[in-house]
Amino acid sequence: MTGIAALRVLDVHKAFRARSVLRGVSFDVSPGELAGVVGENGAGKTTLLRILAGQLGPDRGEVELTGSLGYCPQHAVLNDALTVDQHLRLFQVSYRLPDLGRANELVERLGFADYRNIPVGVLSGGTRQKLNLVLALMHDPALLLLDEPYQGFDWDTYLHFWRIATELSEAGRAVLVVSHLAYDKERLDTLHRLDNGTLGESGGGIRNRSAVDSRR
């Protein structure tokens, strides 16, 4: 890991009317770090991630980002009338990618290549979620923000997901996974717990790479 953070969050506050959701959240994610944020339902995890993705402005505090960003929202954000391939093409031109090499590789690995020409409106929730993830990953971002990314995944796809996330961190990408469960803490370098609008460290340096490898 280098000294320059891929993501730096400084004293971020956010309230919706009188309801204070985030009350001074601060943390860093370094290149190569696989970090997690867990918290109860309604703890403000999605609000935090939307602020980090630039979709929502904080009331106070700062977010600094170095390099390109990939954001995978909790619910699959897709156009039901378009096919998988049409989504890939749409995001290829938006990211200005010369080709779909990385996207094609991810589609193969996540096992939904057979559905490429099918409108996503008729796909299962799990397949939609896979496409949702590929759209966030296909430009190989320096920082990846994932909001409950494996909802609807079967076990094999879930394991594929963690393999991809681990490979990304080993390639120097910063990955932040937000979840309401702390199942996967042995897969993470850092785990933060979001509680009552503030962030606490829930154990550090917890990734046990050999344990993760043995579960592959």
Add this chain to the structure above:
Amino acid sequence: MTVWRTVTWYGLVELGKNRLAVVLVLGFVPLWITLAHVVASPTPLQFRYRATGGLLDVDSSQLMVIMGSLNAVTLITGFLMFSMTRRATDLDRRLVGAGCPRAVLLTAKLTALVVSTLVIACWSTSVILVYWQPEQPGLLCLGLIMAGLTYGGIGIVLGVFLPGELEGMFTVIMISLLDLILQNPLVNSTSDKDIVTFLPSYGPLQTCVGAGFTDTVPTTQMLLCPVWLTGCALIGLVAFHARTRQRFQPTRV
């Protein structure tokens, strides 16, 4: 250019896959025009035609055909653009985050509006020609295009602000009904009051009536269409800009 072409093409693909809209265009347009022609009795009626300032003697069944086609075109384009805009809000925000310029997304929607309006207006005009030969069929088609563009613009604005399909459909229907009923001398004896000049389909109706029964072109009234479209496009642009705004740009080292 590639970005614009791709986004615009997929916008048109999405429109073509909107089965409800296709069924409405193929079924509702001929049905409405046919019923308007068959049900209304061919009695003489006076219509305030503001290009000349005088009262125009028109056939009420032919006026009903114009009213019916305007109603069909405005409902379909209004709902089509409402539906397209509302469904795309979250994906548009995501595409902007991925680097797609907002101007591209907005102009793609306007292109989809123009193309769909052209198709619906030409189809409606050809159905009208089955029953009646207006004085200026081309101008009649232009009047329907103006109505479609105006209501498509209204649909985009509603799509940015209203949360659900039901609310949007209801609002488009109510606006179109009020708009045309207030200007229809068959149901409103005071339809020649000046207040109707502020209604969205005032310009298109004057154009269609001029095309149907005269050899004149109501230039002033026609200019109201770009005013409506520009106004709606501006409101839509500002709202769209606010909704898809990225709060910060990543600092690069």
